[in-house]
Amino acid sequence: MSTPTTFWRIAGMSYTQYVTRAATAVRNGLKEPAKTKALQHETFSYNAASWEAGKIGPKKQVNKLTNAGISV
C-alpha cells in the first residue's frame, strides 16, 4: 500500500479490524431482544491442544490465544 490516507490505516489498523470494530459498535447500540441475539455473533473461543509423538493431547477451551501460550 502507498501512504495511508484513512485515520484507521494511519493508526495501524487493517480494514478487517476497522470493520469488525464498527460491527461491534452497531451491535451494542441495539434494543434488548435484538442485542443479545446480535452479540452472540461476535463471541468466539479456541480449542487448544498439544501434539506429542504424533498424537493429539486433551483439548482445552481458551478464549484468548495468549492463554494457550501462543504469542500474537
Place this chain on the structure above:
Amino acid sequence: MMQRALLRRFTPTLRRSFSTVEETAKAGMTLNFSLPHETIYSGANVNQVIVPGAAGEYGVTADHVPLVAQLKPGVLQILHEGTSDAEKYFVAGGFSITHANSTTDISCPEAVKVDDIDSAAVTSAFEQAKAAFSAAEAGSLAAAEAQIDMEVNKSMAAAVGVSLA
C-alpha cells in the same frame, strides 16, 4: 425499378414494424444481500436499492453502470416493487458490487433493522467515545478506536432522527 416499387407496396409492415421480441417479464434489479451469519436476500427482485457508499450515498436500479463501492456505516434502503416505503437496514460497513447484468451483491459484517436501534444506548456510547477520543493520544490506536465508535454511533443516531455532535 418496377420490382422495387412492387416490393415496397407489398411488404410495408415488414419494413416498418417494431421488434416483436417479448419484453422480459422481470423489471427491476436482482439483489443479493448477505452477512457472515445470515443471508438476507438471495436473488430477490427489487425496484431500487439506496446504498451508503463511503464516497456518498447512491441509488441502484436496473441497468445501472457496474460499480464497486466500499460502504460506510449508514442506512441501506431497499425498495420493493409496489411499495413506496423502503425497508431500512443499518449496515456497519462492507462492500457493494453492481454487475452489468443488473445484479447487485452487498456483503456486510453486520446489518440491523433501523427499528432495533436504541437511541439512548447510542447517545451514551457516543458521549463515552467522545470522552475517550479527547483523552487518547492523537494518532494512537485508542484514538482510532474511539473515532470509529463516535462515527458509527453518530450515524446510528442520525438513522433514528437524533443528531449528535
